[in-house]
Amino acid sequence: MTRHAASSVCAAGFVAAALFIAHGEARAVQDCEINGVAVNPANGATTAGKSGLVRCRDRDTRELMREQQIQSGTFQGIVRDYDKGKLSKEYSVNAAGNMQGPAREFAPSGKVVREANYDDGHEIGLVRSFYPSGPLRRVTYFADAAGERAFAEFTERGQLSALRCGDKPVLAPTTDDAKLCGFGGGPSRVALFDGKGILRSRLSYLAGKRMRSEDFYDNGKPAAQDELAGNQRIERRFSSEGVKRREVVSLLTERGAIRMLDQEFSERGTLVRDQRWSAAGDPITDESFYLNGRPRSKAVYGMDGGSRRIEITEYYDNGQRAAVGRYVATDRFRQTPIGTHQRFDEKGALIAESVYDENGRITRERAWDANGKLERDEQVFEDGSRKEFTSQ
Template sequence: MRTGLAVLVLVPLLCAAAHAQQDCELNGRDVNPANGATTAGKTGLLRCKDRASGETLREEQVQNGVSMGLVRSYDKGRLSKEYSVNAKGNIQGRAREFSPTGRVLREAVYDDGQERGLVRSFYPDGKLRRAIFYPDTGSGSERASVEFTERGQLSALRCADAPTLAPVADDAKLCGFTGVGPSQVDLFDAGGNLRSRLSYVSGKRMRSQSFYDNGKTAVLDETVGNQRTEQNYSSEGVKRRETVYLLAERASVRVREQAFSEKGTLVRDQRWNSTGEPIGDDSYFLNGQPSSKSVYSGNGDARTVEVTEFYDSGERAAQGRYQVLSRGRQIPLGTHQRFSEKGALLAESTFDAKGRVTRERAWDDNGELQRDDEVFEDGSRKAFSR
């Protein structure tokens, strides 16, 4: 039975042939590949040609009625693909693709349909375009890769846990396996412009920096110890966001995120503990004064957050406590208060354990009580009596 990988390679050949009227022969006798009876039990070279032009479309070896061995595909009479299949119909051994001028565009080695070792692709002029290393065992997922522009400059790099890309690329040096400290790798676009700068130690990326068209930093990502920091900048060079992650063996946890205005002033500061639970969330006005502060405490169902809001003068405007439920939902608890900019108490609301308001009071600027209502579940109210 053919694997999916083999089918992907063979189907284009059969489709191309199907769109053209073709004549096929095996050992000098006419056959119809779509009719297995015409090739059953036969061995030899199957050759198909375009009926109108006489150009060869494909050639493949047949053994005892089964396609097995060398397969060649042609485009306008020129060899475009060449590979071999085994008894199961899977690609085995070397496979190559060619340009109309005969240059190799891709070269790979397969083991029962799985790519192994270095797989290389080339530009039409013969320069290396990309190289990917696939391990000798397993499903064949790539371990390391490198890409080049037509100018021959490095444009992409992926490191493995050991050097594997030689001789097409010195990933021992590029990926920091030489033991002389972190590597520095510059990546370029097709126009020759610097797009990113990477640093590796023993195959692990420790730092990456990407650039805008004007050469200013767009993103800076750096790992020190068990902490990774990502910074995002505007095209004017102003830091707009900074996120800090705590690295574990198989995951990373966001522990802090700061947002900045267009001028670079801090507008929000969020913090989480090592398990990903929020512990603080502060926001700021553009004049630098606090806008709100949230402080989390407790665990599980008992987890709460104390929220304080401020005027842009820095004076407290309101405060209250909330129970933190799943998915960040919050319900108000206890007594919530609102103040004037001069610090006088203006309003007070009391909530029950289900977050329902049960009492509301209001004062004027002189501290005189204006309203004291008991509030019921249906929203109705009456003057509170002791």
Template sequence: MNARTHMAWMSVLMGLTGAAHAVQDCELNGEPVNPANGYTTQGKTGLMRCKDRDSGELQREQELRNGVFMGIVRYYDKGKLAKEQSVNAKGNLHGRARELYPDGQVLREATYDDGHELGLVRSFHPNGQLRRLAFYADPGGERAAAEFTPSGQLSALRCADRPVLAPALDDARLCGFVGPQPSQVELFDGKGGLRARLSFTTGKRVRSERLYDNGKPESVDELSGSQRTERRFSSEGIKRYELVSLIAERSALKQHESEYSEKGSLVREQRWTPAGLPLSDDSYYLNSQPRSKTVYSGEGLARVADITEFHDNGQRAAQGRFGAPAPRGRLIAVGLHRRFDLQGRLISESNYDDKGRVTRERTWDANGLPDRDDEVFEDGSRKAYAK
């Protein structure tokens, strides 16, 4: 018996009987047997029936064939059939299996092949409406699935690379395998509200739009060729985020990413090369003035980032170059770095070596006159340059 089947059996034995420690009396062909004692069932064939010793209620029926537990297995809850399945000689689920609500309505039905779900698997709402539909392949597991509200409206859909959900669902049409145009699919919540719109082409989702309660878009995800565009919006319909990526076989490379304020103004914009290397990174104040601008250049270990920072009045605040040998690594200050006041006047300079260590610092007073000029050593100590 595999691990999944074993866990399923334990759940049934602990849950469906309603009395995990209840004593059961079992009989086979009118004779008492103990399923935990192989000597009492050795070589026997028939349907073993087990009842609760205190209440006399039937709790389990299980088929034996020449002393081996295989074939039909039924579990009962308060005398009513709750689960029916079949197992093979290894104890793995094999063949049709179903679970039932207390009123006899089917809760779930599936087909197993040596412990693995295979083909269509259905589960149902208490009112009999289909709750979930899935298709399983071996190997591969779940390949496609659809979910439904209690009123029968579609609430979720995942397509395979070919139609597999018929006759329960026309996924050939819904998943875009019919006609040249992408399919148009609407998804609903339990209250009947429209929550999403999807489009598929030959099983591939090419567009999804998630909606707020007020009907405005929450997010939009579109695929065009190898380019994917994702957008997110506020409940008032204002765009807050956008990401454009190149889709490779097993990865997605960012190309352009933008973030927006609550009022819709741009607050950050980043760009990358087709290979995924950073090109630029710009940020903005809420008054639309630039906050910082970063431009990347060079190749490999010689790759650098030139960064300019700004005051909120538009005047330059700082400027310097940084080594950027790794795409996502720490930036290392190199060369001459300058800082400026609100009027754009130079107030300080720092020189860095190729290891990011400051070697000289100079400052100027409010009148633009030299204020300090220090040589800086590795241990942090300083010495003024001779005037």
């Protein structure tokens, strides 16, 4: 039974139960009576002014299907639903038709599979559900109509499988969340398991706040880690072989989390990209690497007046510079080249040079041969035409 669908179950529930046809499917015909007198819950004239317990049975099998208390013609008080003659639900409704007070659901064996308390249709306090075999399945705490505040889930073996802590212990006596959620003065250590008894997560809480979590693959290798260290949050992701593939460090502020470091790693665990930001969230550097560990590219960010300037250096896999140039970040996705841009051969010798003005327009190009001899020096005009450069 969902949280809000449990309300308005008085006469309307009886009407639905007494219908012969619903959504194109035939339902069992019910005969209802109160104190031995036949009534039709869908017809208020037959129940007007009556008090007692209305009982409805299947006309063919005579199995009891529903019982509901009526007071002076108003369905109010205890309600019992039956499935094949066995009690399946028991609860009470108030004069408005909303669930009020204790409520229970039962398995065909008669074991309780759910216990809750309601206040005018809203779950309140501890709500417990059980496996049909008997063990506790889930315990949830509802403080008010706003929703659940804390919960714990268990496997049929009795092992903890999920946990959400509140700002104070609220799950006792069913579950010792004071210990699980670290309200005893030090951080807790919590292990979560799946239905097969395999370890899935390790958690640590302090005063209800999750400080660290670690998830595992089926083979027991770590899949993800998430931890708080002072005012920083550190997130790590791993391959199924246990190799770290990514690490993100964020600064936690009153306005939210600001990413400060984002690293990516290859399948072998070597660093392939390293991005860094300032505490204000502005980019500082963006580096990439070859699988041999040498640099592939490096972008260095800075401010010049009101513009963000970027200097980008590219490398060959032998470590020599391949190119260098400066850019202005005109928006988030566009970079305009400015100043002198140079390209080098694998031995580090200069082989080409391009000069851009502040609008990103190329104005001069030069090229050198393998021996360092100048081969070309051209002035470039707005229409793309060129001529040999001569000093003014």
